[in-house]
Amino acid sequence: MPAPSLLHALSYAFVQHAIFAGVLAAILCGVIGPFVVVKRLAFIGGGISHAAFGGLGLCFFLGWNPIWGAIGVSLLFAILLGLVDTEKVRSQDALIGVLWAAGVAAGIVFIAKTPGYAPNLMTYLFGNILLVTKADVWITFALSAVVLATVALFYKGLVAVAFDEVFARVQGAPVRFLRTLLLVLMALVVVILIQVVGIILVIALLTIPPVIALMLCRDLKWVILTSIGLGVAMTLAGLGLSYEADLPSGPVIILLGTAVLLAVYAARRTWKKGGLEIRGPGERA
Amino acid sequence: MVDVETPLIEVRNVSFGYGADLVLEGINLAIYPRDYLAILGPNGGGKTTLIKLLLGLLTPRSGEIVDRLPDRPGKLGYVPQFSTFDRSFPLRVLEVVRMGRISRRGLLGPYNRDDQRAAEAMLERLHLADLAGRPIRELSGGQMQRVLIARALVSEPAILFLDEPTASIDAESRETLRTLLLELNEKIPIVVVTHDPTSIAAAVRHVACVNRGLHYHHELTNEALEEAYGCPVELLGHGVPHRVLHSH
Numbered sequence: 001m002p003a004p005s006l007l008h009a010l011s012y013a014f015v016q017h018a019i020f021a022g023v024l025a026a027i028l029c030g031v032i033g034p035f036v037v038v039k040r041l042a043f044i045g046g047g048i049s050h051a052a053f054g055g056l057g058l059c060f061f062l063g064w065n066p067i068w069g070a071i072g073v074s075l076l077f078a079i080l081l082g083l084v085d086t087e088k089v090r091s092q093d094a095l096i097g098v099l100w101a102a103g104v105a106a107g108i109v110f111i112a113k114t115p116g117y118a119p120n121l122m123t124y125l126f127g128n129i130l131l132v133t134k135a136d137v138w139i140t141f142a143l144s145a146v147v148l149a150t151v152a153l154f155y156k157g158l159v160a161v162a163f164d165e166v167f168a169r170v171q172g173a174p175v176r177f178l179r180t181l182l183l184v185l186m187a188l189v190v191v192i193l194i195q196v197v198g199i200i201l202v203i204a205l206l207t208i209p210p211v212i213a214l215m216l217c218r219d220l221k222w223v224i225l226t227s228i229g230l231g232v233a234m235t236l237a238g239l240g241l242s243y244e245a246d247l248p249s250g251p252v253i254i255l256l257g258t259a260v261l262l263a264v265y266a267a268r269r270t271w272k273k274g275g276l277e278i279r280g281p282g283e284r285a
Numbered sequence: 286m287v288d289v290e291t292p293l294i295e296v297r298n299v300s301f302g303y304g305a306d307l308v309l310e311g312i313n314l315a316i317y318p319r320d321y322l323a324i325l326g327p328n329g330g331g332k333t334t335l336i337k338l339l340l341g342l343l344t345p346r347s348g349e350i351v352d353r354l355p356d357r358p359g360k361l362g363y364v365p366q367f368s369t370f371d372r373s374f375p376l377r378v379l380e381v382v383r384m385g386r387i388s389r390r391g392l393l394g395p396y397n398r399d400d401q402r403a404a405e406a407m408l409e410r411l412h413l414a415d416l417a418g419r420p421i422r423e424l425s426g427g428q429m430q431r432v433l434i435a436r437a438l439v440s441e442p443a444i445l446f447l448d449e450p451t452a453s454i455d456a457e458s459r460e461t462l463r464t465l466l467l468e469l470n471e472k473i474p475i476v477v478v479t480h481d482p483t484s485i486a487a488a489v490r491h492v493a494c495v496n497r498g499l500h501y502h503h504e505l506t507n508e509a510l511e512e513a514y515g516c517p518v519e520l521l522g523h524g525v526p527h528r529v530l531h532s533h
Binding site for chain 2: 155173223
């Protein structure tokens with residue numbers, strides 16, 4: 001039986017849920033992603049998303065909505081890391097690695113012990129946006145509102161901490177609070193992203209749009225707006241493509257984004273002799 | 286009138302270490318309202334640790350730091366090394382300078398008109414007004430340095446700390462920086478941390494050499510300066526006697 005046409009598919013509730021969750025996720029990525037990239041939090045993001053799997057598994061085992069487990073564990077993770085002294089970078093790095101693996105291990109054990117139908121691990125690891133329920137959509141919507149409002153309220157402090165934490169501290173800004181807040185916001189975004197692209201691919205959606213935007217824009221506000229636009233385009237196009245080609249949505253979204261990233265990179269190298277403009281923190285111009 | 290006889294900051298017998306070993310031991314240092322002090326020393330000698338203690342980023346393991354600066358946010362002006370932040374960060378000059386006002390505002394909400402004006406006025410004063418809208422990644426080393434100084438000054442600090450200010454700028458910018466710091470020193474004390482004092486030394490009034498202990502040169506004569514340059518190296522080799530500053 002041939003799949004219904006793309007337009008016809010749009011009339012299904014589950015497709016609408018998928019699109020709604022995907023667009024919200026992309027907007028959130030656009031807002032938080034630039035902070036993740038410039039502040040080099042990608043590894044922490046990976047740790048949070050994998051640790052969240054433990055929470056997902058626990059809730060599955062208990063017969064609750066897994067999203068609550070993911071929210072609980074990722075918030076714990078973020079707060080814990082926010083409170084670790086930044087001076088002790090090595091211990092933080094190791095801590096992320098431990099929590100990353102322990103979360104996945106716990107999740108697998110819980111799911112293995114869940115009586116009755118064992119859910120397909122692949123669903124969580126690579127996401128299946130078409131399984132997003134109406135309840136998930138509401139939770140996603142509420143989380144998005146919280147994240148966006150918080151970023152708007154604390155924007156000044158978050159930028160100051162992202163750019164120069166030591167200066168902000170000397171000035172008397174509550175740096176530890178702001179750093180933890182940024183991690184908490186990232187944790188909430190990660191939970192939303194897990195539904196769309198899955199645990200393993202969260203990092204890509206969180207970093208690809210801002211990395212492209214950072215190549216194109218010189219102003220943080222434009223980086224954020226461009227990231228949102230790119231994220232939404234990537235998600236929608238990826239969803240459509242995955243539907244047409246009968247492929248899993250998460251990987252299609254990510255591969256599409258990676259292709260755009262490479263194209264922009266190549267175009268910049270061709271048109272501008274200076275080459276790629278993205279530089280890591282501390283690297284000289 | 287400023288009371289120039291009472292130290293603004295007094296470091297009393299301070300020791301600090303990260304692990305079992307001490308990085309700084311028995312440090313005594315007084316900073317007076319008109320001081321222009323250079324803190325010299327070899328890498329790993331504890332200069333950075335000392336400035337972190339002075340900035341309140343670290344707490345002494347023993348001893349105390351008495352601070353008679355006016356108790357208000359933004360009292361400490363700080364110009365960091367370039368390596369401590371991301372020069373390709375997508376921010377414009379005015380936005381960076383405005384960050385110096387962060388302690389004036391509450392945690393919530395944006396900067397206001399006053400912050401904007403203060404930042405603009407500071408750019409004007411440091412002859413950076415033309416660069417206000419320029420992304421910082423497009424600045425030269427000297428321009429970036431002045432932007433950081435503008436950011437430090439916009440909070441109207443009672444003292445200015447500069448960490449290796451000449452490391453990433455060319456000779457011409459060094460001259461501009463020297464003039465600027467001398468001018469600022471008419472109002473507030475200045476503390477410069479550097480491993481290479483040659484470019485800034487002509488303006489410096491006192492020199493403190495840090496290598497676990499601290500050796501203070503009260504007057505900056507040619508001889509003292511010469512000694513100061515040699516000091517870190519000689520100290521490493523358990524060197525020459527220095528005048529060690531005790532409390533004034």
